Amino acid sequence: MTTSTIPGPDVNDPIAKEFYAAAATGKFLVRKCTACTRAHWYPRAVCPFCFSDKTEWAEGSGKARIYSHSTMASKADPFTIAYVTLAEGPTMLTHIVDAGEVHIGMDVALTFRQADNGVAIPMFAPVK
Amino acid sequence: MSIKGQAYIVGAFEHPTRMAPEKSSPQLHAEVARGALADAGLSKDDIDGYFCAGDAAGLGPLSMIDYMNLKVRHADSTEFGGSSYLAHVSHAAQAIAAGKCNVALVTLAGRARSEGRSGTKPRVVGSPGPEAVWDSPFRPATINMYAMCARRHMHEFGTTSEQLAWIKVAASQHAQYNPNAMLPKVVTVDEVINSPFVSDPLHRLDCCVVSDGGGAVIVTRPEIARSLKRPLVKVLGAGEAIKGTGGGDIDLTYCGAKVSGPIAFAEAGVKPADIKYAGIYDSFTITVLMQLEDMGFCAKGEGGKFVADGNLISGVGKLPFNTDGGSLCSSHPSNRGGMTKIVEAVRQLRGEAHPAVQVKNCNLAAVNGIGGMLAARHGSATLILERE
Ligand SMILES: [Zn+2]
Numbered sequence: 001m002t003t004s005t006i007p008g009p010d011v012n013d014p015i016a017k018e019f020y021a022a023a024a025t026g027k028f029l030v031r032k033c034t035a036c037t038r039a040h041w042y043p044r045a046v047c048p049f050c051f052s053d054k055t056e057w058a059e060g061s062g063k064a065r066i067y068s069h070s071t072m073a074s075k076a077d078p079f080t081i082a083y084v085t086l087a088e089g090p091t092m093l094t095h096i097v098d099a100g101e102v103h104i105g106m107d108v109a110l111t112f113r114q115a116d117n118g119v120a121i122p123m124f125a126p127v128k
Numbered sequence: 129m130s131i132k133g134q135a136y137i138v139g140a141f142e143h144p145t146r147m148a149p150e151k152s153s154p155q156l157h158a159e160v161a162r163g164a165l166a167d168a169g170l171s172k173d174d175i176d177g178y179f180c181a182g183d184a185a186g187l188g189p190l191s192m193i194d195y196m197n198l199k200v201r202h203a204d205s206t207e208f209g210g211s212s213y214l215a216h217v218s219h220a221a222q223a224i225a226a227g228k229c230n231v232a233l234v235t236l237a238g239r240a241r242s243e244g245r246s247g248t249k250p251r252v253v254g255s256p257g258p259e260a261v262w263d264s265p266f267r268p269a270t271i272n273m274y275a276m277c278a279r280r281h282m283h284e285f286g287t288t289s290e291q292l293a294w295i296k297v298a299a300s301q302h303a304q305y306n307p308n309a310m311l312p313k314v315v316t317v318d319e320v321i322n323s324p325f326v327s328d329p330l331h332r333l334d335c336c337v338v339s340d341g342g343g344a345v346i347v348t349r350p351e352i353a354r355s356l357k358r359p360l361v362k363v364l365g366a367g368e369a370i371k372g373t374g375g376g377d378i379d380l381t382y383c384g385a386k387v388s389g390p391i392a393f394a395e396a397g398v399k400p401a402d403i404k405y406a407g408i409y410d411s412f413t414i415t416v417l418m419q420l421e422d423m424g425f426c427a428k429g430e431g432g433k434f435v436a437d438g439n440l441i442s443g444v445g446k447l448p449f450n451t452d453g454g455s456l457c458s459s460h461p462s463n464r465g466g467m468t469k470i471v472e473a474v475r476q477l478r479g480e481a482h483p484a485v486q487v488k489n490c491n492l493a494a495v496n497g498i499g500g501m502l503a504a505r506h507g508s509a510t511l512i513l514e515r516e
Contacts, residue, residue: 007250009261016261041376042262048375068283068380068503070275072248073325081272081327083378083503090376093266093504104283121265 008117023120030060041090062110135221136353139168139346140474149242156237164344177229181212183462202229208507209499210464218366220347237342238462273503278414291432293320298440303453341461360516365396384508389423396512407469407495451485466497
């Protein structure tokens, strides 16, 4: 299943700017809190768990497992949306690409895809 | 302070239209307000409180109060998506109990059908939230987000498409008696599971309709309610909850009703087993299943067995639901199904539902709404209503 068009996000949020700037260089960042040590998704300046403002970027492993998924049954434009649980802990919304059969629990790995405005978007493909 | 017994729903109206390109959305708001006032036996000048949500154009209450030229001393624009109107009834009861208003009008209206808005398209509601920059590239339409809940429920609990289909079958059994229903034809489990996938595992017939229309209710204090000539429908309890994505700590097996339901039942002092009629938000079949479990009508994971074999069909099963055909078959004005759930519950409690689907001795109803995205951030609001 391929993703034919990816609507580019409007990147104004300062944290998102940093994330997508790194994504443009092939780096997948995960936001972590130094106070409670937990990683969260989506990235925020203030930790959504302990409310500390001591959050920072860490480079993510890009390893994840499918939590749930659904494929739009459009012949012209099928795509598979999914929640994947990152090795770092949090579960994120994404697409599964370059996949035949997809199932819950499947190991997947990060791959970037370019959106229509050029922004690199983190997606996941089955581990071969 | 509890709202138990502090307020009554004295007017309830659903617009008969399902397609109204010739009318504006504010006009539909005004028409449903007229309908609810006529139903209650009240007039426009009696209204001193007004409630609306994101379907109201412009600056919400400011624009709508001005359009209808209301004179109010209390207004509220709580926005929980399609569940807003249940929260509005609760907030109206609170305002009435606090002496802030006497007669509260709640309206919903919109033209999702003539404007071509549907659950297969990305949703645009108001200004983008902080999640938009992270989520929008993945095109979370409504259907695929609800489908992920269904997939996970099937994975964890063995729920089947056949079981989900029974929810649509029950709605269609009821819709055949509603002359305004968009889908009045009775369907079978086979027809549901053989309808094409829209976003798997949800089929076309797992989805609600897209319609124009609207509805309104009027909430007032006990003294005024008793002075009117309508059967008394008392607000017995209410609960609300917002469930989010938990900073990435995602669990799709439950919804906000797990919180809002018990709060409402506790305030009402009744149990799920006491309920004679349930109005359950039915954007998709899976939405109904999860609310039934989380409200406590059955154990978590047992929803599939609970809804099977016609258990939600009036006169057949133990828990008749959505006897107007619900959003699955009748209407889903502005892609928001909360108001119509309240309106049909009021009809049932008054004994004014269609005779073929009227629940006998219907003295206690539970109504639940889910607004937003079941698989992401959503509101849940519960009402317990009693015929006095
Ligand atoms: Zn923290």
